[in-house]
Amino acid sequence: MNILEVQNLVCGYGDSPIIRDLSFNVKAGEFLGIVGPNGSGKTTLLRVLSGLLVPTVGEIRLEGGGVKNYTRNELAKMIAFVPQLMEPVEGFSVLEMVLLGRTPYVQRFRFESDEDVQIAKWAIKELQAMEFIDKDVSKLSGGEFQRIAIARALAQEPKIMLLDEPISHLDLRYQVKILKLLKKIRQQRTIIATFHDLNMASRFCQKLMLLKHGEIIAYGYPDEVVTTENIWKAYRVKAQVKKNPRTKRASLVFLP
């Protein structure tokens, strides 16, 4: 079943839109990685999907219904967004921060219920962050904080989670950890994330979308997308693509 259908999406201003006529579908439960060179429209695409930007032309449909027919609050229950750089707010505990994810569920003149707290705790557990549940978020390391940012989005219980470069400023250990956790989360929800590291994206994502100048160069399984030809088209870089015998995923070696 398609959870997300995008048709003829155009976004940006004037004659040179950042997103140019994109059409694609995403199936429920997929882990889609969006890759492409700087300025290819990866972040813009996520921002349109999250509702932060309004498309100039085209339609976005969630579970078959047009996005325009949802209220802001209903949308927040379906889509969660983790921006690339989130500023940790000094004085907020991890639990308080993750509880903010429950905002769309808390009714007017009410506060977070015990159930909301339980869901927040569950999300923290999913991200293996229980050990610092009471810690001040501003005292966490980058990798720890990124997990909290994702836990906050997960506490929103969205059908789709959008993550903008969730691993780009982390060291290798946290990159792998975050990707493994995302892969686990994917079992219950759809994940769309942008990446710079093609090897990582190809290793962990189920599908990849390669963008350039706001257009799709390739979209499909990682070994269909990560090819010498596509890499050349998108990045003008010569690369050799091999299938890793153990992971069965395409991996890149850059050629001189």
Add this chain to the structure above:
Amino acid sequence: MKINKKNILYLLLGALVLLSIISMFLGPVFISPEYLLKSEILWQIRIPRIILSAMVGIMLGISGVILQGILRNPLADPYILGVSAGAGVGAAVAMGAGLNFVIFGMSAVPVLAFVFAVVSVLIVYKLAQVKGQTSTETLILAGVAVSAFSAAVLALIIIVTGELQSIYFWLLGSFSMASYGDIITLTPYLLAGFIFAFFYSKELNALILGEEMAFTLGVDVEKIRLIMIIMASLMTAAAVSVSGLIGFVGLIIPHFVRLFLGPNHKTLVPVSALGGAILMMGADTIGRTVFSPIEIPIGVVMALIGSPFFLYILRRRYRVKR
């Protein structure tokens, strides 16, 4: 350092009660304890004054929290942003012109104060926005500009109407004319302001993460901002109408509450309300006792405490930034 938030609330409530009892004994006229409860001075002068100062403290404290929340800037305060001065112009216009109408049960002074307060805050807010962000520098500068303009208009009103003494004294900020009527006038504003700030705390919390995050959490940012600006202006205007221009309460109190209890508005709003009440009542008690029988207007006391404090946070903020 983890402080139990419920205990803090009880502690502050206890402090408030204790302070108001102490304050009842203090004044230019000494009344011995056995006559205190039968004294006219207590019931007609001191008690209304104590209650009114606490109410104004609550309203200014919450207004500070609200403005800091929606502008995402810890230096926002009704006085610094020129909201108080704007409200002052409105109130002076109503007083100077001798306006005496009543709309929706509100008399002319608070109504005009409110209108001018909203206009001022909107001007400051628009002026301070650079590319959708409100920076501290532009916010303070815009506040200074609007305050200066309002001060000029106030001076003009004083000169034209010839009401120098009454308007000037009221401007300095004072609770010396406190009456039960003032308390009744303020009550609806205080309740409305508190209820809105408290029950919109989840939106204010979401806004801490930034406008975009709040938006993806389902918060209608523009609507919340408008409601909150109206609430802060209403409370400031009502406070200014009864007690003149009193600054820095909304700056000092939320700053300390945030420092010790964190930025969560669920605690920030009620604790700042109590803290504002304590500070205002304490400052007024000091103002009317240290140089007794001469009274120092509360606005002067607060400016003496508040201005250095403002500079201190400003410095600290920049040191942290660099």
